[in-house]
Amino acid sequence: MTTPARDVVRLVEAATQVGGRTIWSGVSLSIRAGEFVAILGPNGVGKSTLLRAVLGLQPTTAGQLQVLGAPAGRRNSAIGYLPQRRNFDPSTPIRGVDLVRLGWDGDRWGLPLPGFLRGGKAKQAQQRVDEVIELVGAAGYAHRPIGQCSGGEQQRLLIAQALVRRPELLLLDEPLDSLDVTNQAGVSRLIQRVCRAENVAVLLVAHDVNPILPYLDRVLYLAHGGAVIGTPQEVITAETLSMLYDTPIDVLHDRQGGLVVVGQPDLHGQHR
Amino acid sequence: MTSHLSWNLVYDYRELLSFHFMLNAMRAGTIVAVVSGVAGYFMVLRRQAFAGHTLSVVGFPGAAGAFWLGANAAFGFYGFCVLAALIFATLPGAGRSAGRVGNQEPAVIGTVQGLALASGFLFLNLSHGFAGELNDLLFGVIIGVTDGQVIALLVSGVVCLLVLAAVARPLLFTSVDADVAAARGLHPRLLSAIYLVVLGVSVAATSQITGSLLVFALLVAPAATAVRLTARPALGVLLSVLIALAVTWLGEGIAFFSPYPIGFWVTTFAFLAFLLATGYHWAAARVRVPAAVTA
Numbered sequence A: 001m002t003t004p005a006r007d008v009v010r011l012v013e014a015a016t017q018v019g020g021r022t023i024w025s026g027v028s029l030s031i032r033a034g035e036f037v038a039i040l041g042p043n044g045v046g047k048s049t050l051l052r053a054v055l056g057l058q059p060t061t062a063g064q065l066q067v068l069g070a071p072a073g074r075r076n077s078a079i080g081y082l083p084q085r086r087n088f089d090p091s092t093p094i095r096g097v098d099l100v101r102l103g104w105d106g107d108r109w110g111l112p113l114p115g116f117l118r119g120g121k122a123k124q125a126q127q128r129v130d131e132v133i134e135l136v137g138a139a140g141y142a143h144r145p146i147g148q149c150s151g152g153e154q155q156r157l158l159i160a161q162a163l164v165r166r167p168e169l170l171l172l173d174e175p176l177d178s179l180d181v182t183n184q185a186g187v188s189r190l191i192q193r194v195c196r197a198e199n200v201a202v203l204l205v206a207h208d209v210n211p212i213l214p215y216l217d218r219v220l221y222l223a224h225g226g227a228v229i230g231t232p233q234e235v236i237t238a239e240t241l242s243m244l245y246d247t248p249i250d251v252l253h254d255r256q257g258g259l260v261v262v263g264q265p266d267l268h269g270q271h272r
Numbered sequence B: 001m002t003s004h005l006s007w008n009l010v011y012d013y014r015e016l017l018s019f020h021f022m023l024n025a026m027r028a029g030t031i032v033a034v035v036s037g038v039a040g041y042f043m044v045l046r047r048q049a050f051a052g053h054t055l056s057v058v059g060f061p062g063a064a065g066a067f068w069l070g071a072n073a074a075f076g077f078y079g080f081c082v083l084a085a086l087i088f089a090t091l092p093g094a095g096r097s098a099g100r101v102g103n104q105e106p107a108v109i110g111t112v113q114g115l116a117l118a119s120g121f122l123f124l125n126l127s128h129g130f131a132g133e134l135n136d137l138l139f140g141v142i143i144g145v146t147d148g149q150v151i152a153l154l155v156s157g158v159v160c161l162l163v164l165a166a167v168a169r170p171l172l173f174t175s176v177d178a179d180v181a182a183a184r185g186l187h188p189r190l191l192s193a194i195y196l197v198v199l200g201v202s203v204a205a206t207s208q209i210t211g212s213l214l215v216f217a218l219l220v221a222p223a224a225t226a227v228r229l230t231a232r233p234a235l236g237v238l239l240s241v242l243i244a245l246a247v248t249w250l251g252e253g254i255a256f257f258s259p260y261p262i263g264f265w266v267t268t269f270a271f272l273a274f275l276l277a278t279g280y281h282w283a284a285a286r287v288r289v290p291a292a293v294t295a
Helices: A047-054 A096-105 A120-135 A152-161 A181-197 A238-247 B011-017 B022-046 B047-068 B073-090 B105-126 B133-141 B147-177 B178-183 B188-210 B215-229 B234-257 B262-294
Strands: A010-018 A021-031 A037-040 A062-065 A079-082 A168-173 A203-204 A217-222 A226-230 A250-255 A258-264
Touching: A010 A047, A010 A226, A021 A047, A021 A062, A021 A096, A021 A226, A037 A047, A037 A181, A047 A062, A047 A168, A047 A203, A062 A203, A079 B178, A079 B262, A096 A120, A096 A152, A096 A258, A120 A238, A152 A168, A152 A181, A168 B262, A181 A203, A217 A238, A238 A250, A238 B105, A258 B234, B022 B047, B022 B147, B022 B188, B022 B215, B022 B234, B047 B073, B047 B133, B047 B188, B047 B215, B073 B105, B073 B188, B105 B133, B147 B178, B178 B188, B188 B215, B215 B234, B215 B262, B234 B262
Parallel strands: A037 A203, A037 A217, A079 A168, A168 A203
Antiparallel strands: A010 A021, A010 A062, A217 A226, A250 A258
16 A cells, blocks of 8 residues: 555556457545445446446556556455346255355365364354355345345355455446345435445446445546546436436436436336 | 166165166166266256257268267267367357357257257268167166276266365356346356366266266256255255265166156156156245245
8 A cells, every 4th residue: 555545546647448449537536444435327338337347357458547556457356246147047956155255265275174173264264255145135035046036135155255255346237227226225324325335336337327336435427438526416307417418307306305217218108 | 787676675775786787777876966067957957958958960971971980989979079068158148047048059959950950860871870879879778887987987977076165156246147247247158168178078978877868857847846845055955966966866766667668757757856846846936825824
């Protein structure tokens, strides 16, 4: 650590290409420890690509990208990642608790010794797995086959898997997708709680801003090759959003002073 | 090989093992069952049963080709199975679950399987092979296992098990959760390639004893039975091995006292175990649902 107040993620004029096509360019931003930031924008602007770039799985073609004080990809063991995914097939023969455990030591070679031979180390792993399952409130169904859990339950277990190694950064790709409204609110609250309690920076890709708006520190809008970042109050205005999406969008205020975005093109299925 | 079954099982068992060919059949069957039980568990987990089946079929033209050229059939089995495993590992989509939409793996593998069977038949024709050879290559020669073959089988079996033990955790991780595993620095394609080659070697070793068609019964049925009984990975591997051992010992034992071939008995018991487990799975799901509602 060279600077005292290190940014968890720092992009300076960064750009990336997929198949020779520039996905985004000139993206500058810095995410601080314990910050909850949502990445929003129309389909195909490279929201997931940005997460993959932070993991070092997608190379940047210009500018700088520093993650946890090192070039992207170097410190992935300190990053929890939840990729965009479909649900597990009901016949998948693995329990939620096994999946969380794989997050702890699934990348180690060799067989894990039975607990009574390994002593303290195995106990420590077991304790952390139980603790993180408790934290996400999944204790009731963690021992069921993962495919037999509901979408919301699977999502909580996968968040537990991403959290089990006490990461400094959490990358969540559409964790609220395919959840009903109650579960969307529950999972959003959970992410915010973890973010505060463990001082984890969270970068969350979302389709629809409304369910997470009350919990966010800042939002990053990706659109038309560029990016705008700021607090929801700064960025979520009718002018900025209409400009970014190139279509009229309204921002309403409810009685508690909360924001509601109306006319977001993705919500109506017309892209761009 | 018809012997009379008495009601004294200890006596029957002693009589069975007093024949050296039966002792070797039991030894070979035990090694094959353990390796197939472990390798098969990952095959079922990764939904690569079709690839595994094709690997076992590919051994047939390999052995038939070796027979035609006057070489040892073992070279044919190992050469073709490992080559096919390497080809499968380079297919686009390798390293991902085979069930994914858009994955071309099953189509390509199916095409390879057709060609393999046809070339095997051609090689046997070219070498003026008789129905006897065809029968042995497809359905095995469990009764004629030599001491040397048992040792060769043991060596390749131990190598396969050691490699699988070394990659077990990362292989499990990439099999159920390829994206997260890749983000953690694992290489799903590399692990898939290692696994397919191990599968190819164990299939080649096994086929020499059981023949190309019966290897599959031991590879898929015990593992498919195990995953219906438990969702714990370690217990699943253990159950898969125990079921493979049970059906092999039972099949070989009964075949000794009956006029029907070993392969038939082993396959039938494996199928029965699968049916019972499927029934249990079905019944357990029916019982669990009302319980969950009231909870």
